[in-house]
Amino acid sequence: MKTRDKILKASLALFNEKGERNVTTNHIAAHLGISPGNLYYHFRNKEDIVHAIFGEYVRHLETAFTPKENGPTLDVLMSYLDGVFYTMWEFRFFYASLPDILARNPALHQEYFLVQTQLADRVVAILHTLKAEGILAIDEADLPDLAHTVKIMVTFWISYQTTQAVDAAITRPVIYQGVLKVLFLIRPYLAPDARDTIARLEDHYRRLALRTR
Amino acid sequence: MKTRDKILKASLALFNEKGERNVTTNHIAAHLGISPGNLYYHFRNKEDIVHAIFGEYVRHLETAFTPKENGPTLDVLMSYLDGVFYTMWEFRFFYASLPDILARNPALHQEYFLVQTQLADRVVAILHTLKAEGILAIDEADLPDLAHTVKIMVTFWISYQTTQAVDAAITRPVIYQGVLKVLFLIRPYLAPDARDTIARLEDHYRRLALRTR
Numbered sequence: 001m002k003t004r005d006k007i008l009k010a011s012l013a014l015f016n017e018k019g020e021r022n023v024t025t026n027h028i029a030a031h032l033g034i035s036p037g038n039l040y041y042h043f044r045n046k047e048d049i050v051h052a053i054f055g056e057y058v059r060h061l062e063t064a065f066t067p068k069e070n071g072p073t074l075d076v077l078m079s080y081l082d083g084v085f086y087t088m089w090e091f092r093f094f095y096a097s098l099p100d101i102l103a104r105n106p107a108l109h110q111e112y113f114l115v116q117t118q119l120a121d122r123v124v125a126i127l128h129t130l131k132a133e134g135i136l137a138i139d140e141a142d143l144p145d146l147a148h149t150v151k152i153m154v155t156f157w158i159s160y161q162t163t164q165a166v167d168a169a170i171t172r173p174v175i176y177q178g179v180l181k182v183l184f185l186i187r188p189y190l191a192p193d194a195r196d197t198i199a200r201l202e203d204h205y206r207r208l209a210l211r212t213r
Numbered sequence: 214m215k216t217r218d219k220i221l222k223a224s225l226a227l228f229n230e231k232g233e234r235n236v237t238t239n240h241i242a243a244h245l246g247i248s249p250g251n252l253y254y255h256f257r258n259k260e261d262i263v264h265a266i267f268g269e270y271v272r273h274l275e276t277a278f279t280p281k282e283n284g285p286t287l288d289v290l291m292s293y294l295d296g297v298f299y300t301m302w303e304f305r306f307f308y309a310s311l312p313d314i315l316a317r318n319p320a321l322h323q324e325y326f327l328v329q330t331q332l333a334d335r336v337v338a339i340l341h342t343l344k345a346e347g348i349l350a351i352d353e354a355d356l357p358d359l360a361h362t363v364k365i366m367v368t369f370w371i372s373y374q375t376t377q378a379v380d381a382a383i384t385r386p387v388i389y390q391g392v393l394k395v396l397f398l399i400r401p402y403l404a405p406d407a408r409d410t411i412a413r414l415e416d417h418y419r420r421l422a423l424r425t426r
Contacts, residue, residue, distance in 0.1 A: 097312055098372070099310055099311075099312070099376055100312070100313040102375075102376055103232060103234060103375075109376075112376070113377065116377065149394065152365075152366060152369060152370075153362070153365060156365060156372060159312050159369060162312055162316075163311055163312055163325070181361075181365075184355075184362065185398075188402070189401070
């Protein structure tokens with residue numbers, strides 16, 4: 001692995017483990033057993049590393065969030081939820097300090113904003129497909145509000161967890177509890193025929209959410 | 214007004230206007246035309262000021278969130294929403310940097326956590342009353358999930374707004390859009406008889422949300 005990639009990988013692991021605000025470039029260099037000078041050869045500063053990791057996050061999200069062209073829509077919804085929440089897990093430091101990181105870096109904030117707009121459009125498109133297939137029985141007027149609500153819940157699930165306890169650990173079960181919250185938001189709008197299928201999805205995630213860490 | 218109170222008032226105004234991370238004790242002293250030494254006579258550091266403001270926030274929230282003993286429950290809901298969102302408006306800097314402020318100060322985080330637990334209990338109690346009065350037709354098993362969802366939406370509404378645009382201004386209409394989001398979350402669980410009343414509430418907040426800044 002190239003040094004640049006090693007730095008990114010180690011930074012992501014340290015940010016996720018200790019929180020981005022508690023990790024300096026010196027910590028990262030020491031962790032890799034390289035000199036600070038070697039690190040600065042590849043990145044100007046910590047902000048530069050955070051920005052590069054953001055690029056990887058966006059690539060992961062795009063892969064996770066591109067619905068399969070074929071197959072039943074509920075499978076698409078499930079693969080979307082799995083993919084997005086797995087990406088959140090992989091880049092959880094970012095969600096845990098979102099307002100702070102964005103406030104420090106206007107260029108990154110602008111990129112984040114563009115990605116978010118695309119994500120919002122995709123959530124609306126997925127809900128539209130679910131409605132067209134008769135899985136959601138939702139008024140057209142309520143669809144953007146539901147998409148918006150889902151997006152807020154996804155975006156702040158990890159922040160919420162970190163604020164609700166001192167030193168809260170963000171574990172995979174916590175991520176799956178977030179998937180269950182999204183299903184809870186969607187449930188009132190399900191067509192009667194679709195309720196059994198969503199109940200099965202909920203059981204699936206409930207088992208994952210209860211798994212020991 | 215005593216100097217200590219002046220410092221708290223000016224700090225709150227500056228934090229709300231410029232963001233807490235961008236305001237130093239020197240800014241606060243300069244704004245009041247007092248010496249930094251005078252400020253340090255009253256507060257050890259900025260953290261100490263943030264902590265004192267948190268105490269005021271909790272007192273405001275307790276007043277806003279104590280439902281009236283009598284009167285129709287929907288009036289109670291409305292006064293709760295008005296009160297909580299007005300408190301959020303008054304202390305909006307806090308919501309805009311919540312994970313960051315709490316991560317810096319474990320003692321404050323612990324206090325925040327206790328207050329949040331009490332708030333969650335009150336949201337559950339209000340939803341229970343709405344169910345008992347036949348306004349909400351919700352399964353007992355879903356009630357904690359709905360309360361939880363409402364709480365997440367309220368807590369992160371301002372963070373969400375600040376992350377969705379570079380230099381997003383948090384204005385009163387933005388706060389009222391948050392009230393509408395809470396009503397949107399509750400709406401699917403309304404008993405048929407209550408729908409007209411909630412529609413009127415939504416109209417009320419929609420007008421406030423559209424008002425020019």
